[in-house]
Amino acid sequence: MSDIINQSLNQIIKRVKTKEISSTDLTKAYIKNIEGAKKLNTFVTTTFDQALDKAKQFDNKPNFDQLLPGIPLAVKDLFCTENVKTTAGSNILNNFVPSYESTVTKNLWDNGSFLLGKLNCDEFAMGSSNETSYFGNVINPVGDQLVPGGSSGGSSSALAADLTPATIGTDTGGSIRQPASFTGTVGLKPTYGLCSRWGIVAFASSLDQAGPMTKDITDCAIMLEAMSGFDEKDSTSINKKKENYSKNLKDNIKGLKIGIPKEYRVDNMPKEIDELWEKGKKILKDLGAELIDISLPHTKYALPTYYIVAPAEASSNLARYDGVRYGYRSKQGKDLIEMYEKTRSEGFGDEVKRRILIGTYVLSSGYYDAYYLKAQKVRQLIKKDFDDSFKKIDGILTPSTPSSAFKIGEKTNDPVSMYLNDIFTVPVNLAGLPALSMPAGADKQGYPLGLQLIGKALDEQKILNIGYAFEKNCGFKNEIKKWWS
Amino acid sequence: MSKEKFDYFIKGEKDKYEVVIGLEVHAQVLSKSKLFSGSSTKFGADPNNQVSLIDSAFPGMLPVINEECVKQAVRTGLGLNAKINNYSVFDRKNYFYADLPQGYQISQYKNPIVGEGKVLLDMPYGSKVIGIERLHLEQDAGKSIHDMDPSNTYVDLNRSGIALMEIVSKPDLRSPDEVNAYIKKLRSIMRYLGTCDGNMQEGSLRADVNVSVRKEGDKNFGTRCEIKNVNSIKFMQMAIEYEAARQVELIENGKEIDQETRLFDTKKNETRSMRSKEDAHDYRYFPDPDLLPLKLEQQLIDDLKKSLPELPDKKKERFIKEYGLNAYEANVLVSEKDISDYYEEVAKLSDKKLAATWMMGDLFAMLNDRGLDISKSPISTKHFAELVQSIKSGEISGRIAKEVFEIMVESGDNPKKIIESKGMKQQSDPKELEKIINEILSKNKDKVDQYKAGKEKLFGFFVGQVMKLSGGKANPQLTNEILKKLLKG
Known part of the structure; x- marks a missing residue:
C-alpha cells in the first residue's frame, strides 16, 4: 500500500479509477501514515471517522468522472470547514467550529474528494517557518532539525511525508511557494481573484490567495482546476470561464520568452541558489525557450511595501477576534475594554501582535500618508514593472527563496531575517500575479531548492506548461528518508 | 403671508x-436586505434573529454590496439636487465596541457616492x-443593551449591517x-423617493448636531461641539438651545470652548461632555480591500433620474399654479406624498380651493385626534370630494357639513346618503324660506320695528331664528337676501 501513497496524486487517481485501490483502503493507508508521523506535528485536527465514512460512500457508489474521485485530502487550518474545528493556528480560535464550508474546500469536495484533517500553519498565516503556531512548530520531513517553511508549513510537511496526496495552502507573501521550495514540492499561488477567499480566515485581504501544493505539476493542474472558480460571495473574485488546466497541459515550450530579472540577484545570496538559477535557465533554453534579460526596478521596495500593506490590513482583519461572539475569551477583565485587552493578549501570539502593532501604526493619523499611502503608490509601481515586462515575455524565472530550509529556532529572534525569506515571493502578491515554485535541485546538504515561475495575470496554464516541461527535463528527484516513524 | 424677519439670537450679558x-443626519435606507449581506432589515424582530455570518463577522466572511442600497443612495442624492459620483470607495472605520462585530464599520470616507447638493x-x-x-453609505452598528x-x-x-445614508449639511442652519x-424637508424628500421611511x-432617522456660536456679524465660525445621536426633532431643538446658551456663557465669562463630542441627556435637558478632542478616536480609515471601488455607469444614474417621482418643491409650484392654492396651503399639502396624492384625487372631483380648506381643517384634525396617517383615513377621497361638492353647490351649509363629516367618519357612508337619510339638505327653495321668514317676522313684530328704526344689529337675530326654525338647514346666503x-318691505 505504501508504494501507492508514495505516488503522485494523478497516479493515485489512476489506481482508484482502475479499481486497483478502493477509496477506503487509500484512506486507511493515509490514516496509518498520519498516525505514524506525530513527530512532524503536521495535523491540528484529524477527521478520520468522517473520512472513512466518505470513502465508504464513494466505494458504494463511485463516480470516476470526477476530478478527485474518492481522494482524501488534508487542508491548511485556515480554511473554514463545516463542523470541523478551524483554528488558523491560533489560541484565539482554539475552540472555533464553523457552521460553514469555505468555497475552495467545497469546490474540492464537490469534485469527489473529502477531508482527512486540518493542517498546522503559522498563526493567522503570519510566519515563514511554521514556528508561530499556537499548536507548536512543524518539522520538515527533509530533516528533523529543519523548518518546513511557512505559513503553509503543515501542508508542505504533510505532503512531503505522504500524509496527504495533495493539499492546499494560502499565499499572502510566499506562504505556499516558500514551504514548497523547502520540502521539494510544487506550490502555486494563483492570480488574485482566481480562487474565492470566502470562508478563508483572512490575513491581508488584498494579497491572500489560496492555491494547490502538490508533488508534481500535473497534480498542481488538477488541484487548481478543482479549487478555482468564480464566487459571487467574494467581491474580488474574477468572473471568467473555468479552465481545464490538466487536460491542456503541454510540454512544448519552444519559442516562449522567459524573462530573467536582474534585481533578483541579491547580495549575499548563497552560491548554490545562483547555480540553481543557472541550471534552470539552461534547461529552459535547451527546451527551446528564449531567455531575455529584464529589469523590475522597484523590486527592492517590495519587501518594505509588503510589510506595511499586509500588517495594515491584518490589524483591521483581526479586530473581529475580540472575545465577544466566538473564539477565546479571557475570564478576567472587569469591563469591556479590559476583557478586550486580556482576550487579545492571551489569545494572540507574539508575531501576530507584532504585525497588529505595525499595522495599527502605519494607519494612524499622521503616519498614514508616510507609510500606508506611500506603500500603495509603490505597489502600483511594482505592478507596473511586471506589466511592462510582460509585454515582451511569457514568463519570468527566479529562485523561489534565498536559501534552503533553515534550522528550527534559527531565525525566531530575528524577525527581519525571517521576513527576508519572502524577498522573491512577495512582489508577485503585490502585483496579484500567478507564480509557482517547483523543485529544481538540492544544496550540498541535500536540502531541496525551488525555482519560481511567474506568469501574467490569469496565465496559469502557461506557467504550468513551462513547469511541466521543466519537470520532465530537470532530473531532480526529491528523496525523503522516512526517519520519523 | 406676512414676511417676518429672522430673529434667533442668544442674548448674552454683553x-x-x-x-x-x-447636521449629520443618519437615514436608514429602505431596502429588503442589509448593505453587505442578505439579512432582513425588518424592524421589531426578536433580538439576533436577523443576523447573518457576515453581520456577526465570522472568520472568512466577505461583504458583497447590495445594489438596491446603492440605487437608493443615488435616488436620494438626485432628490437633494446633488452631484452623483461615478466613482466612490468604501473604507473601513476602525474602532472596538461590543456591538461592532467586525471591529470596523464599512463607510465611505474620502470618496462618497454623493457630493454637494442643496435643500430649500x-x-x-x-x-x-x-x-x-x-x-455617503455606511453600515449601522448593532445595539448594546445595558439595562437588562x-x-x-x-x-x-x-x-x-443595515445600510445608512449619512447626509452631511453645510453649517448653514441658524436656529432650532x-x-x-x-429635518422635515429631508424626511419629506426621502419619503417621496421611498428611500427612507x-x-x-x-x-x-437620527442626527449628530454640530453647534457653535459667534457674535452677530462675525465672519469666522466659533469652536463647535458635536452632540451625538439625537433621535427626535424636539430633542435636537432642546439640545441646540441648551448648547448655544452654554457656549455663550463660556465666552462671556472669558472661557474657551473645547472642541468635543457631547451627549444630550433628555431627562435633565442638558448636554454633557462625552470625549474631548484629545480623546478623539483615531479611526485609521483605509480603503476596504474586500470591496472594489464602486463604479456607477452614467446610464444607471440617468435612468434613475428619469424614474424619480415629482418631489415636494416641484409639486408645490404646480399646486399653486394648477389648483390656485396659496404658498402656505401648497406647502402643507405637499409635505407628505400620501397627503398630496389624497388632495389631488379630491381636487379632481371637487372644488380645488374648498377641498384644500376642508382637508387642512376638519380632515387633518380628525386624523390627528385618532393618530392616523392619511393613508388610513376612514373617509375615502371619493366621499370627501362628494362632501366638498355638496358644500360648494349649496346643498348643505358648512355647519351641517361638519355634522355630515362626523357621521361619515363613524359610519363610512357616503355623504349623499347621510344628507338624504337624515334630511340634512339645505333649504334653498326661496318659497319655502320666505314662508319661514314671514313666520318669524310676524312673531317678532317689535323687533322688526326696532330694526326698521335703525337697530340693524338685529339682523343677526333674525338669521339665528331662521336657522333655528329650519334646523340649521336654511341656505345662509338665500336667507340673507x-x-x-x-x-x-
Whole structure:
C-alpha cells in the first residue's frame, strides 16, 4: 500500500479509477501514515471517522468522472470547514467550529474528494517557518532539525511525508511557494481573484490567495482546476470561464520568452541558489525557450511595501477576534475594554501582535500618508514593472527563496531575517500575479531548492506548461528518508 | 403671508450671538436586505434573529454590496439636487465596541457616492437654501443593551449591517426652527423617493448636531461641539438651545470652548461632555480591500433620474399654479406624498380651493385626534370630494357639513346618503324660506320695528331664528337676501 501513497496524486487517481485501490483502503493507508508521523506535528485536527465514512460512500457508489474521485485530502487550518474545528493556528480560535464550508474546500469536495484533517500553519498565516503556531512548530520531513517553511508549513510537511496526496495552502507573501521550495514540492499561488477567499480566515485581504501544493505539476493542474472558480460571495473574485488546466497541459515550450530579472540577484545570496538559477535557465533554453534579460526596478521596495500593506490590513482583519461572539475569551477583565485587552493578549501570539502593532501604526493619523499611502503608490509601481515586462515575455524565472530550509529556532529572534525569506515571493502578491515554485535541485546538504515561475495575470496554464516541461527535463528527484516513524 | 424677519439670537450679558448649526443626519435606507449581506432589515424582530455570518463577522466572511442600497443612495442624492459620483470607495472605520462585530464599520470616507447638493426651506421670513456637503453609505452598528442585567451588557445585532445614508449639511442652519424645517424637508424628500421611511421612533432617522456660536456679524465660525445621536426633532431643538446658551456663557465669562463630542441627556435637558478632542478616536480609515471601488455607469444614474417621482418643491409650484392654492396651503399639502396624492384625487372631483380648506381643517384634525396617517383615513377621497361638492353647490351649509363629516367618519357612508337619510339638505327653495321668514317676522313684530328704526344689529337675530326654525338647514346666503328684501318691505 505504501508504494501507492508514495505516488503522485494523478497516479493515485489512476489506481482508484482502475479499481486497483478502493477509496477506503487509500484512506486507511493515509490514516496509518498520519498516525505514524506525530513527530512532524503536521495535523491540528484529524477527521478520520468522517473520512472513512466518505470513502465508504464513494466505494458504494463511485463516480470516476470526477476530478478527485474518492481522494482524501488534508487542508491548511485556515480554511473554514463545516463542523470541523478551524483554528488558523491560533489560541484565539482554539475552540472555533464553523457552521460553514469555505468555497475552495467545497469546490474540492464537490469534485469527489473529502477531508482527512486540518493542517498546522503559522498563526493567522503570519510566519515563514511554521514556528508561530499556537499548536507548536512543524518539522520538515527533509530533516528533523529543519523548518518546513511557512505559513503553509503543515501542508508542505504533510505532503512531503505522504500524509496527504495533495493539499492546499494560502499565499499572502510566499506562504505556499516558500514551504514548497523547502520540502521539494510544487506550490502555486494563483492570480488574485482566481480562487474565492470566502470562508478563508483572512490575513491581508488584498494579497491572500489560496492555491494547490502538490508533488508534481500535473497534480498542481488538477488541484487548481478543482479549487478555482468564480464566487459571487467574494467581491474580488474574477468572473471568467473555468479552465481545464490538466487536460491542456503541454510540454512544448519552444519559442516562449522567459524573462530573467536582474534585481533578483541579491547580495549575499548563497552560491548554490545562483547555480540553481543557472541550471534552470539552461534547461529552459535547451527546451527551446528564449531567455531575455529584464529589469523590475522597484523590486527592492517590495519587501518594505509588503510589510506595511499586509500588517495594515491584518490589524483591521483581526479586530473581529475580540472575545465577544466566538473564539477565546479571557475570564478576567472587569469591563469591556479590559476583557478586550486580556482576550487579545492571551489569545494572540507574539508575531501576530507584532504585525497588529505595525499595522495599527502605519494607519494612524499622521503616519498614514508616510507609510500606508506611500506603500500603495509603490505597489502600483511594482505592478507596473511586471506589466511592462510582460509585454515582451511569457514568463519570468527566479529562485523561489534565498536559501534552503533553515534550522528550527534559527531565525525566531530575528524577525527581519525571517521576513527576508519572502524577498522573491512577495512582489508577485503585490502585483496579484500567478507564480509557482517547483523543485529544481538540492544544496550540498541535500536540502531541496525551488525555482519560481511567474506568469501574467490569469496565465496559469502557461506557467504550468513551462513547469511541466521543466519537470520532465530537470532530473531532480526529491528523496525523503522516512526517519520519523 | 406676512414676511417676518429672522430673529434667533442668544442674548448674552454683553453681546448678541448667532447660532451656527450643521447636521449629520443618519437615514436608514429602505431596502429588503442589509448593505453587505442578505439579512432582513425588518424592524421589531426578536433580538439576533436577523443576523447573518457576515453581520456577526465570522472568520472568512466577505461583504458583497447590495445594489438596491446603492440605487437608493443615488435616488436620494438626485432628490437633494446633488452631484452623483461615478466613482466612490468604501473604507473601513476602525474602532472596538461590543456591538461592532467586525471591529470596523464599512463607510465611505474620502470618496462618497454623493457630493454637494442643496435643500430649500420655506421659513416665515422667506425661503432659504441649505447646502449639502455630501451623502455617503455606511453600515449601522448593532445595539448594546445595558439595562437588562445589572452586571452584563446584551448585544442585539439585528441592526448590524443595515445600510445608512449619512447626509452631511453645510453649517448653514441658524436656529432650532430651521433645524425643524430642514429635518422635515429631508424626511419629506426621502419619503417621496421611498428611500427612507423617516421613522424617528424606530431610529430610522437620527442626527449628530454640530453647534457653535459667534457674535452677530462675525465672519469666522466659533469652536463647535458635536452632540451625538439625537433621535427626535424636539430633542435636537432642546439640545441646540441648551448648547448655544452654554457656549455663550463660556465666552462671556472669558472661557474657551473645547472642541468635543457631547451627549444630550433628555431627562435633565442638558448636554454633557462625552470625549474631548484629545480623546478623539483615531479611526485609521483605509480603503476596504474586500470591496472594489464602486463604479456607477452614467446610464444607471440617468435612468434613475428619469424614474424619480415629482418631489415636494416641484409639486408645490404646480399646486399653486394648477389648483390656485396659496404658498402656505401648497406647502402643507405637499409635505407628505400620501397627503398630496389624497388632495389631488379630491381636487379632481371637487372644488380645488374648498377641498384644500376642508382637508387642512376638519380632515387633518380628525386624523390627528385618532393618530392616523392619511393613508388610513376612514373617509375615502371619493366621499370627501362628494362632501366638498355638496358644500360648494349649496346643498348643505358648512355647519351641517361638519355634522355630515362626523357621521361619515363613524359610519363610512357616503355623504349623499347621510344628507338624504337624515334630511340634512339645505333649504334653498326661496318659497319655502320666505314662508319661514314671514313666520318669524310676524312673531317678532317689535323687533322688526326696532330694526326698521335703525337697530340693524338685529339682523343677526333674525338669521339665528331662521336657522333655528329650519334646523340649521336654511341656505345662509338665500336667507340673507330674502330677509333683507322682506325687512325693507
